[in-house]
Amino acid sequence: MEPYWRTVFTQPASNTAPDNITARDAIEDIWKPISANDIKAAKPAMSVSPGPDGLTARQLRAIPLPVLVRILNLILLCEKLPSRLANAKTIFIPKKAGSADPSDYRPITMASTLTRLLHRILAQRVDAMVDFNDQQRAFRAGIDGCRDNIILLDIILRSRFKSVRPSNIAILDLAKAFDSVQHSALMTCSRAAGIPEPMLRYLSDYYARGSTVLCGDGWSSDPIVPTRGVKQGDPLSPVLFNVVMDHLLRSLPNECGISVGSKVIRAMAFADDLNLVAETPGGLQTLLDHTSSFLDKCGLAINIGKSHSLSIKAFGHIKKSAVDVNERFTINGQPIKALSREDRWRYLGIEFEPQGRCMKAVxxxxxxxxxxxxxxxxxxxxxxxxxxxxxxxxxxxxxxxxxxxxxxxxxxxxxxxxxxxxxxxxxxxxxxxxxxxxxxxxxxxxxxxxxxxxxxxxxxxxxxxxxxxxxxxxxxxxxxxxxxxxxxxxxxxxxxxxxxxxxxxxxxxxxxxxxxxxxxxxxxxxxRSSDVTGQHSWVVDGSALLSGKDYLQCHRVRTGALPTRSRTTRGRHADRSCRAGCSAQETNNHVLQCCPRGHAARIRRHDAVLNYIERRLRRQGFEIAREPIIPTPAGPRKPDLIAHMGRFGIVVDAQVTNDQQNMRQVYSAKREKYDNDDINQFVRSTYKATNICHLPVILSWRGLWCDKSASDLLTLGTCNRRDLAVIATRVLIGGAIIHRDFTYATSVR
Incomplete structure (x- = not known):
């Protein structure tokens, strides 16, 4: 791996550059002082990997903005990076599964996060201020390049067949384009595009001194200084490559191309994928010769093995078109593959055939x-x-x-x-x-x-x-x-x-x-699931909150898919009475809410909800009294718990309802039962609380919260939305245990 890529990065530079390039006026604003807003718009994501200096994105974000502004503007003033910031490391990403050949890997170079921040700001300015050719659609802000080029190629192929008009297309692949472009060509094309001289001096110094260490699986090389290519992974690299390709697209002969609506299309570029189109074979060969000559001066080469051509002949007198495999095109004297009518090829991830996009089953x-x-x-x-x-x-x-x-x-x-x-x-x-x-x-x-x-x-x-x-x-x-x-x-x-x-x-x-x-x-x-936000987050977050077994059981209870006689005999005439001898049909509601076989498990389900809320209340600093008996004229009342802290008291009573009950009505009934003068007086006299809150905790056995109960818990700060999901899973797991106990029991009432 190392010898191959060391050779690629350190090939002798030929110091050639395209000539006859039309220069534009320098855009001095590209190198203007950096502001705090520029930094805010370009700050890296927290997931960005650090460079060789170990400065993480989190640490970079922790630097005060005024300090960052001064550091970056000092670099602009000096027109060069400190040596430590100019160093980088290069890792290798396989292009496909099972890659063994070094050429099947893509080198990604990571400089310091501070360097990448500066280059991202400069790249955004270049992209916004330089007038790029519309035919280059990669790495452009606000442009959906994949969509544009795929639709445009599809339009050309379909319309030319439909209107019986000739077309000739070359689908080209540039060999290691980012790793091979000459630095001299970068400087020449950048100057012609309007990049100001201070930035050109900065880039020249950066590519002359910037070293990188090749890193693989357990190995690393000595530092090397690449003599050609732009660094993949550097935010400036795509923009600089676009500058080179922009001059190629602008220099293509005007007499060649294909009319599409009101425009003449000669090329479609997306990074190093380049399509050339012309109406006549001679026109396409002219475009190929010009492109090959331009790329050769930039140190770039076309990969003959991955490039191919398509020639469509039109026979107007019989209103038919045909693919001509005998029409061959050459690049530097070497022929490229001619596609036939049956051939298919991939362009930007989409399969094409000579008549346009082809059907591709998903x-x-x-x-x-x-x-x-x-x-x-x-x-x-x-x-x-x-x-x-x-x-x-x-x-x-x-x-x-x-x-x-x-x-x-x-x-x-x-x-x-x-x-x-x-x-x-x-x-x-x-x-x-x-x-x-x-x-x-x-x-x-x-x-x-x-x-x-x-x-x-x-x-x-x-x-x-x-x-x-x-x-x-x-x-x-x-x-x-x-x-x-x-x-x-x-x-x-x-x-x-x-x-x-x-x-x-x-x-x-x-x-x-x-x-x-x-x-x-x-x-x-x-x-009513959407009434409470976050209660179903356990379904999709993929976390380790639940074991695999519990996760499966939660879904069975949530969907009502537990095997009961009512469900397993659906659509058939069969006995649906409860196996425990109850005078009721064996439904999910009966088994999980009423049947005596599951009484003990129902108590445990109820206590699981209550215990979780008790722990959250204790964490808030409350003292807890479990199931106090409160005498009232209507008879003794026993709420599940009373939490008290100073002058504040909370009366909590939990209930898991069946899935057909209106939980708001159950909530109101609980409030009416406990929110009265007798119980409030008991709380005041026993726990010295003057500010009393009543909190019914109502859920259905399907793991759905009553919206009022959830709102009360969130308002008090006792639970967050994650806690609501956890409590919901406790109810669902409890339901699965109830059904298991019901199924395994053999006693009959």
């Missing part, structure tokens, strides 16, 4: 990820977290910019639900809405590809044109780009129509699934 891409999650030694909550946070987001790019079908999206949703059902040991008749309803509304919060894909695509495509959305039925639309956008938006709108209801945003999709869950027997009792 399910086969997601299936290996689901299999890896299923076989990994993870807890079920960790699998669910990885699915939501890693596996599904990996598909968003394909969903938004690729080509897919409704049947494939539905198949993908079914595949995800099958895996989750297996991980959580849920029965096959678990409502579909439970999987896709947001966790805060009582579900698992797994996005549905069927509805997410058209929404993502519509939002990305709609943002491509600043003009109002065109009418797809208007035949007078002359611009081919607007015709394309109109057709794509019409398809997305059609897919987002749910039985006559248009779903225009993610909130409406979530409401659809929430209603779907609420319309089922199991989900009806979860319809």
């Amino acid at each position: 399910a086969p891409q997601l299936a290996p990820l689901l299999q890896r999650l299923s076989s990994a030694p993870l807890k079920p909550q960790q699998r669910l977290f990885a699915l939501r946070a890693c596996a599904i987001p990996r598909m968003y790019h394909t969903l938004a910019l690729g080509q897919n079908t409704i049947s494939d999206l539905n198949h993908t949703d079914r595949m995800i639900r099958a895996s989750v059902r297996q991980w959580l040991r849920l029965p096959n008749d678990t409502p579909t809405g439970y999987f896709h309803t947001p966790a805060a509304a009582g579900g698992l919060g797994i996005p549905s590809f069927r509805w997410l894909a058209p929404l993502l695509r519509r939002n990305r495509v709609r943002a491509w044109l600043p003009t109002p959305t065109p009418d797809p039925n208007n035949n007078m639309i002359a611009d081919i780009t607007q015709q394309y956008i109109a057709a794509e938006l019409a398809t997305c709108e059609k897919r987002l129509c749910d039985g006559g209801t248009q779903l225009n945003n993610i909130e409406q999709i979530c409401k659809k699934w929430t209603k779907s869950l609420g319309d089922t027997i199991e989900g009806r009792s979860l319809s």
